[in-house]
Amino acid sequence: MHKAPWLTILGLGEDGLDGLSPASRQVLDRAEIIMGPPRHLSLIPETGAKRVEWPVPFADGLPILTKLRGRPTVVLASGDPFWFGAGSVIARSFDAGEWVSIPGQSTFSLAAARLGWPLETTLTFGLHAAPLTRLRPHLSSGLRTILLLRNGQAVAELATYLTETGFADTTLHVMEALGGPRERARSMSLTQALLETFEHPVCVGLDVAGDGRALPKVAGKPDDIFETDGQITKRPIRALTLSALAPRRGEHLWDIGGGTGSISIEWLMCDPTLTATSIEPLEDRASRIRRNADSLGQDRLDVVHGTAPGALNGLTLPDVVFVGGGLSTELLDWLRANLRTGTRLVANAVTLESEALLAAWHGKLGGDLLRIELAQAGALGPRRGWKSAYPVVQWSVTL
Structure with a gap:
């Protein structure tokens, strides 16, 4: 007899329940356990389910989740859990029949809609757990890219890195808490970004400009x-x-x-x-x-x-x-x-x-x-x- 998945990976936006479909709300209502980072847990009302905070570092949460096997459990993730999200890490830790995912609207889609950028020609990076140097092979004047950053302080680090690599004329489009009541979007120079403060969650659209060195795309780099x-x-x-x-x-x-x-x-x-x-x-x-x-x-x-x-x-x-x-x-x-x-x-x-x-x-x-x-x-x-x-x-x- 086929068993229904006990684990649901649910993509949640900054608008909490307002952005969820009726089916997603039913999944939350039926869950015995809701697990997620404190920020995500704060976006949903009490349902009677036991709440478990996902620890830092992320890998420490997988043994906790494994012990919940068989009990109706919802793991809260940001937006689309399988686009630079937690979904793939969780999914490879369990059999295919144990879990199901209900994605929400991705931060990249929201950011592209605000900026008017076509996603098919815009590079996307999840740098919330990766170094800024991941950008280096791609940096060139005229590049448009959307980045997820780990926190507000990382915006200033990004501005410094772009200056050091010669792309000081880049425009930053800084977007905070996209899709929620705290949403704020501002466009600024790298110098302005060093003077401002930003709140998590934050993503940045880059209009890269400057006379920095672009690396060739073919084999045989200088x-x-x-x-x-x-x-x-x-x-x-x-x-x-x-x-x-x-x-x-x-x-x-x-x-x-x-x-x-x-x-x-x-x-x-x-x-x-x-x-x-x-x-x-x-x-x-x-x-x-x-x-x-x-x-x-x-x-x-x-x-x-x-x-x-x-x-x-x-x-x-x-x-x-x-x-x-x-x-x-x-x-x-x-x-x-x-x-x-x-x-x-x-x-x-x-x-x-x-x-x-x-x-x-x-x-x-x-x-x-x-x-x-x-x-x-x-x-x-x-x-x-x-x-x-x-x-x-x-x-x-x-x-």
């Missing part, structure tokens, strides 16, 4: 956006390497011998569903990879300080592997023995010894072997000439 000690896969080689790695939605990368982290960082920039682990034996370089990832909005990069293949034990198995450093017979033997069939492998070699190693493995396993030779124009006395870089041999294979 070398100088990365902090480096000189050891970096240069831009043209990086572009060819990303092409060989061929990232696909939802895939996980191992970047072995991470160096500056440029390969794994650009991998992550290709799509928000991609994940990556960078493995680097030198501690100072591992720290540098972490700084590069954070500053370029790829804070989800996992950095492992260790030497492959030993450091690979226990890591989530990859879909794709790039070997940019530490190439050896021992490493290739380990990868062949431990990785799943279908894993894609790309390795770059510069020295004669590592080139010979790739040639030998190409003979054993096949794949594509590519020799990349590049030269750049430079001064040659009073004239110009070609200055050749070391050739790179690249092996690509599917195990």
Whole structure:
């Protein structure tokens, strides 16, 4: 016999019950337990149900909710629980038949309606639990984006960050408590935002303007956006390497011998569903990879300080592997023995010894072997000439 879901994830607006459908009100009336943050609980009247405050940090509430399994329970969330909301985190903790969601009107929809912006061309970000640097790959003059922020103080932090990145002419459209009796919307400069105070919940529409540097959307980002000690896969080689790695939605990368982290960082920039682990034996370089990832909005990069293949034990198995450093017979033997069939492998070699190693493995396993030779124009006395870089041999294979 099919059991009805015991858990309802209910999207609630700032207007409380006024914004709920009759069906949603009935769900609240029938609930034995209503769980949510204090602000959400304050928006609904007493129904006789037991009220449970969702704790901070958010993850601490999941064990509490699990103990309520089987009792009619409503969890209150903001707007649409599955658009930068709590819905997805809760849903993956329970079986599909245990829960149902009733979404409310999202903050993004309300903000777009106030601003007159088409949502299909407006970027949306949930930065209430993420760093502002998530914006960095997207910042360019003319960008329009709507952001959810964690509190009122974050508006000033946003204004400071935009100033520091060169987009000081940006206009902020600050909207507080959208859809409720406390709603307030104001447009202002970054300087004005530093002088004002704002109340939670708050979202901001950005009309980005200024002469700040916009990052290219294609693979092969400029070398100088990365902090480096000189050891970096240069831009043209990086572009060819990303092409060989061929990232696909939802895939996980191992970047072995991470160096500056440029390969794994650009991998992550290709799509928000991609994940990556960078493995680097030198501690100072591992720290540098972490700084590069954070500053370029790829804070989800996992950095492992260790030497492959030993450091690979226990890591989530990859879909794709790039070997940019530490190439050896021992490493290739380990990868062949431990990785799943279908894993894609790309390795770059510069020295004669590592080139010979790739040639030998190409003979054993096949794949594509590519020799990349590049030269750049430079001064040659009073004239110009070609200055050749070391050739790179690249092996690509599917195990």
